[in-house]
Amino acid sequence: MGCPVTGTAVEGCPVSHQAAEFDPFGSDYQLDPAEALRWSRNQAPVFYSPKLDYWVISRYNDIKAVFRDNITFSPAIALEKITPVSQEAQDVLRGYDYAMNRTLVNEDEPQHTERRRVLMEHFTPENLEGHKPMVRRLTREALDRIIDQGDADLVNEMLWEIPLTVALHFLGVPEEDMDKLREYSIAHTVNTWGRPSKDEQIKVAHAVGNFWQYAGKVLEKMRASPDGPGWMRYAIRQQASYPEVVTDSYLHSMMMAIIVAAHETTAHASANMFRRLLEQRELWEEVCRKPRLIPNAVEECLRHTGSVVAWRRITTRPATIGDVQLPEGARLLMVTASGNHDERHFENPDELDLYRDNAVDHLTFGYGSHQCMGKNIARMEMRIFLEEFTRRLPHMELVPRQQFTYLPNTSFRGPDHLWVHWDPASNPERRSDQVREPRMDFDIGAPSVKDLARTVRLADKRVLAKDIVGLSLEDPHGRPLPNWTPGAHVELLLDEMGRHYSLCGDPEHPERLELAVLREPASRGGSIYVHERLQVGDEVGLRGPKNHFRLDERAEEYVLIAGGIGITPIIAMADRLKRLGKPYTLHYAGRSRRTMAFLDRLAAEHGDCLHLYPSDEGARLQIDAAIGEPTEGRQIYACGPDRLLEALELATDGWPAGMLHVEHFGAAGALLDPSKEEAFEVVLEDSGLTVQVAPDQTLLEALRAAGIDVASDCEEGLCGTCEVTVTSGEDIDHRDRVLSREERGEGNRMMACCSRARGKISLAL
Ligand code: HEM
Numbered sequence: 001m002g003c004p005v006t007g008t009a010v011e012g013c014p015v016s017h018q019a020a021e022f023d024p025f026g027s028d029y030q031l032d033p034a035e036a037l038r039w040s041r042n043q044a045p046v047f048y049s050p051k052l053d054y055w056v057i058s059r060y061n062d063i064k065a066v067f068r069d070n071i072t073f074s075p076a077i078a079l080e081k082i083t084p085v086s087q088e089a090q091d092v093l094r095g096y097d098y099a100m101n102r103t104l105v106n107e108d109e110p111q112h113t114e115r116r117r118v119l120m121e122h123f124t125p126e127n128l129e130g131h132k133p134m135v136r137r138l139t140r141e142a143l144d145r146i147i148d149q150g151d152a153d154l155v156n157e158m159l160w161e162i163p164l165t166v167a168l169h170f171l172g173v174p175e176e177d178m179d180k181l182r183e184y185s186i187a188h189t190v191n192t193w194g195r196p197s198k199d200e201q202i203k204v205a206h207a208v209g210n211f212w213q214y215a216g217k218v219l220e221k222m223r224a225s226p227d228g229p230g231w232m233r234y235a236i237r238q239q240a241s242y243p244e245v246v247t248d249s250y251l252h253s254m255m256m257a258i259i260v261a262a263h264e265t266t267a268h269a270s271a272n273m274f275r276r277l278l279e280q281r282e283l284w285e286e287v288c289r290k291p292r293l294i295p296n297a298v299e300e301c302l303r304h305t306g307s308v309v310a311w312r313r314i315t316t317r318p319a320t321i322g323d324v325q326l327p328e329g330a331r332l333l334m335v336t337a338s339g340n341h342d343e344r345h346f347e348n349p350d351e352l353d354l355y356r357d358n359a360v361d362h363l364t365f366g367y368g369s370h371q372c373m374g375k376n377i378a379r380m381e382m383r384i385f386l387e388e389f390t391r392r393l394p395h396m397e398l399v400p401r402q403q404f405t406y407l408p409n410t411s412f413r414g415p416d417h418l419w420v421h422w423d424p425a426s427n428p429e430r431r432s433d434q435v436r437e438p439r440m441d442f443d444i445g446a447p448s449v450k451d452l453a454r455t456v457r458l459a460d461k462r463v464l465a466k467d468i469v470g471l472s473l474e475d476p477h478g479r480p481l482p483n484w485t486p487g488a489h490v491e492l493l494l495d496e497m498g499r500h501y502s503l504c505g506d507p508e509h510p511e512r513l514e515l516a517v518l519r520e521p522a523s524r525g526g527s528i529y530v531h532e533r534l535q536v537g538d539e540v541g542l543r544g545p546k547n548h549f550r551l552d553e554r555a556e557e558y559v560l561i562a563g564g565i566g567i568t569p570i571i572a573m574a575d576r577l578k579r580l581g582k583p584y585t586l587h588y589a590g591r592s593r594r595t596m597a598f599l600d601r602l603a604a605e606h607g608d609c610l611h612l613y614p615s616d617e618g619a620r621l622q623i624d625a626a627i628g629e630p631t632e633g634r635q636i637y638a639c640g641p642d643r644l645l646e647a648l649e650l651a652t653d654g655w656p657a658g659m660l661h662v663e664h665f666g667a668a669g670a671l672l673d674p675s676k677e678e679a680f681e682v683v684l685e686d687s688g689l690t691v692q693v694a695p696d697q698t699l700l701e702a703l704r705a706a707g708i709d710v711a712s713d714c715e716e717g718l719c720g721t722c723e724v725t726v727t728s729g730e731d732i733d734h735r736d737r738v739l740s741r742e743e744r745g746e747g748n749r750m751m752a753c754c755s756r757a758r759g760k761i762s763l764a765l
Pocket of ligand 1: 067075104105106116167170258261262263265266269306307308311364365366367368369370371372373374375377378
């Protein structure tokens with residue numbers, strides 16, 4: 001095989017030693033594909049593998065870029081046999097009239113989108129609600145069978161059977177011949193992504209041939225009663241209306257492909273999830289204590305140890321990924337497991353973090369117009385499994401020292417067996433029958449970041465100024481709290497109310513978070529709760545930290561401006577700048593010294609640069625004097641009441657972009673008012689969909705209803721989590737408090753939770 005880059009055989013070939021050695025059937029990749037490609041993420045994110053004759057892609061952004069462009073990077077080879085099939089095996093398959101054709105997953109445009117549109121209905125969140133009771137029942141029955149046993153191989157007891165039963169039920173296929181189907185789909189995996197020997201190829205070919213015939217027979221039976229339930233009969237009925245879109249060959253191929261797509265993926269993902277959580281006992285216990293975390297725990301397990309670890313594309317024309325040029329016809333192996341561990345996208349990617357708020361960005365379901373249609377079925381099953389087990393068997397443990405084995409292949413990954421044990425005498429339901437009842441039901445769809453609150457304890461509460469109290473929060477178990485940077489805020493969940501507060505302590509001491517809370521005369525209840533009810537020793541929920549008011553440390557000099565309680569993020573910035581040795585001035589305005597927090601600390605730490613403006617002493621902040629001229633290298637950071645920030649915006653009008661950074665206290669107040677809103681149309685370029693946003697709907701709601709996962713948090717335009725990229729359309733009605741004037745002017749992003757458009761727009765989603 002010649003070098004595909006230089007065309008030469010050996011000399012001058014730029015394939016590195018590691019690229020030459022890369023073997024997706026070798027033990028490193030089989031044990032941990034993300035780890036096996038760490039070197040590639042760091043040194044050669046796109047490389048040619050001579051052993052595989054594929055280009056391997058390992059970084060998150062590169063993989064996403066490939067998924068995004070399904071014209072240049074065709075999915076046509078997604079189900080191609082990665083190991084060439086021997087003539088004998090082909091003959092065996094021919095004997096079964098095997099004629100597997102394109103199914104959605106490996107189909108090019110425009111046929112793919114036409115079919116997906118025609119067949120999507122059954123996958124929408126409303127339709128999937130109807131499958132929940134069955135998943136719950138099957139899981140409960142499986143648990144009832146094993147609960148007094150004390151040990152079980154979860155894979156054999158339920159993790160294969162339930163996803164298969166659910167898949168068959170979804171398709172409307174009779175739930176029989178389950179063992180046979182399990183054997184067939186393993187054969188299909190080996191056939192598509194494995195490296196079978198010549199003898200194995202013959203065996204596998206017989207199983208795949210039988211699977212093909214089985215699928216054909218079931219289909220024939222269904223044609224006789226097309227009005228029955230299930231997605232396959234729905235597809236048969238759609239054939240009558242769209243015969244050229246839903247063809248006979250398509251139905252037969254789809255029948256076989258979807259059985260594998262729906263159950264093997266979910267079975268593996270569930271086994272991986274139980275293994276990972278039980279291996280890190282404190283995480284398992286956290287989920288037992290806080291079932292609200294389950295949706296995100298599932299998502300994070302899909303990211304950390306997904307069941308689909310690599311997917312394929314082929315270039316239809318010469319293309320560039322990163323700085324590597326690929327010829328037309330280049331076969332690509334995107335190692336999604338590696339992308340999911342890319343530190344360029346995920347903080348501490350190797351850690352399984354139940355509170356990760358962008359876990360949903362993982363690539364395990366693919367991305368773009370082919371993204372997994374069944375993702376919400378899989379999520380639903382995995383959430384119910386976890387809810388039932390953490391409630392009924394919280395004391396379950398992994399059997400120690402078991403050897404996990406995997407079916408060697410490039411793409412589907414999950415242990416063949418997963419042995420767990422527990423003491424039946426400690427089963428909580430022996431003490432209370434109530435334990436048998438579900439504690440939580442979960443909405444269909446992506447997890448809500450709203451559920452990601454960790455518990456913190458109030459360690460100290462003290463008066464900082466009139467109507468301002470300082471709070472110190474710590475982890476109840478003495479663990480360090482997450483890292484944060486100046487400008488960051490957290491959300492405290494107080495009696496079901498979420499309130500945002502900037503952090504004002506020392507980021508170098510992560511064992512405590514410090515906040516200052518003003519008693520607001522027009523409080524919605526949050527600040528009154530803090531002042532009057534919250535006591536030292538109380539535990540509250542905390543989300544974040546998040547930072548949308550980030551200090552750019554590269555500037556040469558800084559002007560910091562605080563009005564009232566706006567001093568909280570500003571003091572953290574001043575501390576940081578002092579530590580960095582950067583020149584800064586700090587301007588702090590308030591009603592009177594009695595109402596201004598931190599005066600002693602400010603005088604001691606920042607006395608030389610501090611300017612105070614207590615208005616009862618007649619001192620007034622002169623904005624023009626404070627900010628000076630628009631000198632290159634100067635940055636202004638301000639937090640305070642709206643009138644102060646508006647005055648600053650005005651004073652800096654016409655200054656070069658990016659010099660002023662502000663943080664507001666609250667939402668803009670321009671949230672949804674259905675009586676005044678106009679509908680608008682949104683084209684989703686990556687997914688090939690067009691979505692209508694009705695007057696009584698936010699863009700975020702409309703996207704979710706269409707099955708698009710968009711992370712969100714405050715949903716008030718304050719936090720920036722739901723930012724989406726706008727690719728065309730000019731008239732955006734920004735209603736958030738995150739984007740600066742310049743950023744709005746660029747017109748290439750918006751917050752889906754609150755901002756709207758006055759005409760058609762296109763998004764990169
Ligand atoms: C496509 C993964 C469960 C049905 C895909 C793709 C991946 C994937 C990687 C290709 C995406 C792309 O090319 O961008 C998974 C994983 C699952 C899962 C990890 C479980 C944890 C399911 C279930 C069903 C299903 C339960 C159905 C009941 C499909 C279909 C497609 C697909 C129909 C083709 C979509 C298209 O090409 O338009 N899945 N899947 N999957 N999946 Fe899943």
